[in-house]
Amino acid sequence: MYGSFIKQFLKDYAGVGAPLPSSEYVTKLVLECVDFSDLESIVEFGPGTGAFTELILERMGTYTLFFGIEANKGFCDILKKRFPDTRIYHDSAEEVRTYVRRFDLTGVDAIISSLPWSNVEENLQASILKATFDSLNPGGRFVTIAYKPWHMLPRGRKFSDLVHRHFNRVEETRTVWLNVFPTFAYVCTKE
Numbered sequence: 807m808y809g810s811f812i813k814q815f816l817k818d819y820a821g822v823g824a825p826l827p828s829s830e831y832v833t834k835l836v837l838e839c840v841d842f843s844d845l846e847s848i849v850e851f852g853p854g855t856g857a858f859t860e861l862i863l864e865r866m867g868t869y870t871l872f873f874g875i876e877a878n879k880g881f882c883d884i885l886k887k888r889f890p891d892t893r894i895y896h897d898s899a900e901e902v903r904t905y906v907r908r909f910d911l912t913g914v915d916a917i918i919s920s921l922p923w924s925n926v927e928e929n930l931q932a933s934i935l936k937a938t939f940d941s942l943n944p945g946g947r948f949v950t951i952a953y954k955p956w957h958m959l960p961r962g963r964k965f966s967d968l969v970h971r972h973f974n975r976v977e978e979t980r981t982v983w984l985n986v987f988p989t990f991a992y993v994c995t996k997e
Contacts (some may be wrong), residue, residue, distance in 0.1 A: 829985040832951060833857050839949045839979065839993045840916050842866055847911060849941070850874040851899040851919035851934075851950075855884050858918055863892065871909060875899050899934045902941045913943035923965040924956035931965050939972045942996040948973070954981050954988040969994060 836858065840848075842865040853859045853874040866872055873893035876882045882896040895905060899921060906914060917938055923931060938948050950969075956962045970976050973994035981990045 829982065830857075831982045831984045832989045833861055835979055835982055835989075836918060836949050836951060836991050837861050837865065839991060840918065840947060842870075845870050845915045847871040847909075847914040848916045848918065849902060849905075849914050851902075851917060851938075852876060852921040853885055853894065854878075854881050854920065856888050858920060859885065859889060859892070862918065863889065871911075871914075873905060875902060875905065898930075900930065900937050902937050906941050913941055913946060915943055915946050917942065917946070917948045919948070919950035921950065923950070923952060924959050924962040926961065926965075928961060928964050931961070931968055935968050935972045939996060944996060946996045948994040948996070949991055950994075951989050951991050954990060956987070957990075966992075 845866060846869075848862060848866060848870060850858055850862060850872070851874075853876050859874060862872060873895060874885065875895050875897050876885060877896070877898050879896055882894055885892070885894045897904075899919070902917070906912075919938075921934070926934070942948060952962065952965070957966070969992050974997045975995040977993045979991040979993060981988050
């Protein structure tokens with residue numbers, strides 16, 4: 807799996823963001839920020855090779871609706887082989903509302919993201935965040951990782967500003983240093 811991830815990273819550094827999948831320490835940190843006991847629906851942005859996906863599928867309830875949106879075709883192919891019974895859509899996270907409507911939902915309860923925000927153009931950041939906010943139910947939670955070293959770059963700062971503009975309640979987790987790259991998460995609640 808690491809070989810496939812590195813291959814996609816070399817093809818599309820900006821879209822993948824890191825040379826290796828998120829470590830188990832990062833996945834545990836992020837998933838601790840979500841209460842799976844009450845979730846009826848959950849979406850994952852940028853599942854990559856499935857580091858978060860695997861644990862989401864283990865923790866969610868039997869009747870919880872789950873789907874992932876992955877822009878990288880190579881990763882989509884890997885995910886469909888690894889999780890054949892799971893809905894993975896080859897698309898931009900910007901289109902999340904299309905898939906929410908496909909299931910006749912007004913919104914979802916949680917969105918987990920590992921998109922490399924510091925590499926995403928500012929207009930696209932804004933568009934994805936608006937779609938994310940609009941796709942969440944009241945009380946819904948958006949949890950997304952951010953790489954510590956890139957957090958202070960212009961696009962990282964812009965993303966932080968946008969998150970605080972869209973969500974009234976935003977918290978930052980502790981940093982996980984055992985990851986390539988050191989990572990923390992924004993935990994955003996739609997009130």
